Amino acid sequence: MTAGVPGLGLSGLFLMASILVMPLLRRRPGEARPARRRGLLMLAVAIAAATWGAWALVAIAVGAGRKGAGAAGLGGTVAGIPALAISVAIVGLVLAATEILALILHPRPTPTEPPIARMHPTAPGSEPAENRAP
Amino acid sequence: MRAGDLTVIIPAYNEAASVGDTIRSLLTQTTPPREIVVVDDCSTDGTGTVAAGLGVTVLRPETNTGSKAGAQTFALHHVRTEFVMAIDADTVLAPDAIETLAEVFVEPEVVAASGHVLPRHVSTVWERGRYIEYLYSFTFHKPVQDVFGRPLISSGCFSMYRTDELCAVGGWSDRTMAEDMDLTWTFSERGHRVRFVPEAASYPIEPATFGFLAKQLRRWSHGFVQNVMLHWRGLLGVPYLRSVVAIGFFDALVSPALTLLVLPLLALFVSPWFWLAFVIDLPMVALPVLVGARRRGELGRALVGLPAYFVLRLVNCWFMLGAVTSELVFRRRLTTYEKGH
Numbered sequence: 001m002t003a004g005v006p007g008l009g010l011s012g013l014f015l016m017a018s019i020l021v022m023p024l025l026r027r028r029p030g031e032a033r034p035a036r037r038r039g040l041l042m043l044a045v046a047i048a049a050a051t052w053g054a055w056a057l058v059a060i061a062v063g064a065g066r067k068g069a070g071a072a073g074l075g076g077t078v079a080g081i082p083a084l085a086i087s088v089a090i091v092g093l094v095l096a097a098t099e100i101l102a103l104i105l106h107p108r109p110t111p112t113e114p115p116i117a118r119m120h121p122t123a124p125g126s127e128p129a130e131n132r133a134p
Numbered sequence: 135m136r137a138g139d140l141t142v143i144i145p146a147y148n149e150a151a152s153v154g155d156t157i158r159s160l161l162t163q164t165t166p167p168r169e170i171v172v173v174d175d176c177s178t179d180g181t182g183t184v185a186a187g188l189g190v191t192v193l194r195p196e197t198n199t200g201s202k203a204g205a206q207t208f209a210l211h212h213v214r215t216e217f218v219m220a221i222d223a224d225t226v227l228a229p230d231a232i233e234t235l236a237e238v239f240v241e242p243e244v245v246a247a248s249g250h251v252l253p254r255h256v257s258t259v260w261e262r263g264r265y266i267e268y269l270y271s272f273t274f275h276k277p278v279q280d281v282f283g284r285p286l287i288s289s290g291c292f293s294m295y296r297t298d299e300l301c302a303v304g305g306w307s308d309r310t311m312a313e314d315m316d317l318t319w320t321f322s323e324r325g326h327r328v329r330f331v332p333e334a335a336s337y338p339i340e341p342a343t344f345g346f347l348a349k350q351l352r353r354w355s356h357g358f359v360q361n362v363m364l365h366w367r368g369l370l371g372v373p374y375l376r377s378v379v380a381i382g383f384f385d386a387l388v389s390p391a392l393t394l395l396v397l398p399l400l401a402l403f404v405s406p407w408f409w410l411a412f413v414i415d416l417p418m419v420a421l422p423v424l425v426g427a428r429r430r431g432e433l434g435r436a437l438v439g440l441p442a443y444f445v446l447r448l449v450n451c452w453f454m455l456g457a458v459t460s461e462l463v464f465r466r467r468l469t470t471y472e473k474g475h
Binding site: 009010011012014015018019022025028029036037040043046047050051053054055058061062090091094095097098101102105107108109110112113114115116117118 | 372
């Protein structure tokens with residue numbers, strides 16, 4: 001389910017940053033076609049361009065309507081700071097806090113349920129012994 | 135995966151209307167499973183009879199197991215194959231889905247894999263919203279997570295596992311409302327690889343009405359918060375996944391209040407231009423959706439569905455707000471599994 005802040009786009013921004021980092025990653029064994037990475041990179045570039053265009057349109061529209069209505073805080077800035085810079089700062093702070101926590105606190109594996117003893121493999125067609133439906 | 139090394143588990147509670155389609159889609163796979171096990175979780179609508187009529191194994195616990203996780207783990211005790219797959223009783227697969235998904239298990243460190251998910255029926259506003267949500271996620275988010283080797287979740291409606299590794303962690307746990315997320319994060323903490331295979335397609339029935347949708351979203355939102363509370367210390371040892379979860383959790387904490395309260399107030403009392411904030415990320419959503427839809431030849435359906443996505447997102451925020459408030463502020467855990475498709 002998607003429950004991100006519209007306009008702030010933290011998850012989207014993190015995803016775009018991840019895509020920018022992808023060329024630096026070694027290809028993993030079994031990873032799908034290299035074309036997929038290129039496709040994602042091209043998609044990210046297109047999204048960045050389209051998002052910039054959308055904000056530019058909003059800025060123009062708000063600028064045109066500013067005479068008649070109080071529109072402080074819009075047009076791509078909040079209190080004079082670009083919305084993108086605010087989003088980048090928030091993402092950076094969250095990621096930095098996570099990395100600091102990972103350094104300070106020793107990761108502790110989450111306990112699991114008790115292991116399940118496996119049945120011995122048997123010939124195909126053999127049937128389980130219990131609780132058959134009528 | 136060698137042919138015949140797979141058992142499919144289908145947990146089912148009152149799924150007589152849909153389980154037949156699920157079984158038939160498994161029987162006609164290019165690589166059919168060795169065994170199909172339907173867990174008839176004390177249904178009252180003849181689910182077990184429908185399944186038995188199609189020649190598959192039907193297990194019926196003495197009492198209802200209380201959750202999908204419980205039903206699946208009940209059946210896990212009977213699995214003798216090297217691989218096991220879980221599929222919902224309202225889900226059908228593309229004919230080559232199993233064969234395609236199984237290919238990634240050539241790598242020995244891969245213990246779980248899931249495929250692409252799209253709603254089978256797309257007509258109501260909720261189904262249309264979900265269609266866009268899935269296209270966005272499975273075209274953009276999941277492939278990126280897969281490149282980093284850490285998908286956020288191996289979808290519970292269609293996932294394959296190495297049986298030994300699944301048994302080693304006790305199967306599917308019902309300690310949270312999102313057993314698939316719990317399992318995925320458990321594997322990641324243990325250093326195992328989980329893969330996402332977009333070419334393997336599955337089609338579940340998604341909630342068509344708000345009543346069913348509400349039950350599903352309540353489970354998912356509470357499940358996410360519960361899993362963060364359960365796994366956070368372990369996730370700190372998993373690079374990238376910890377970042378994905380941290381950003382998602384921060385979003386879950388702040389976005390509902392901002393979206394449902396702050397933005398409307400700003401729009402009402404400061405400037406109506408703030409209404410635009412609800413759709414300003416349209417390019418971010420629409421481009422991956424249209425790319426994914428074009429590959430499937432479903433551009434028209436995607437364009438029609440886009441507005442529904444923005445409605446669904448508001449509903450998602452409402453349920454996430456409820457989950458965060460309940461689980462973190464009032465410490466009231468959701469423990470009753472309500473089926474919502």
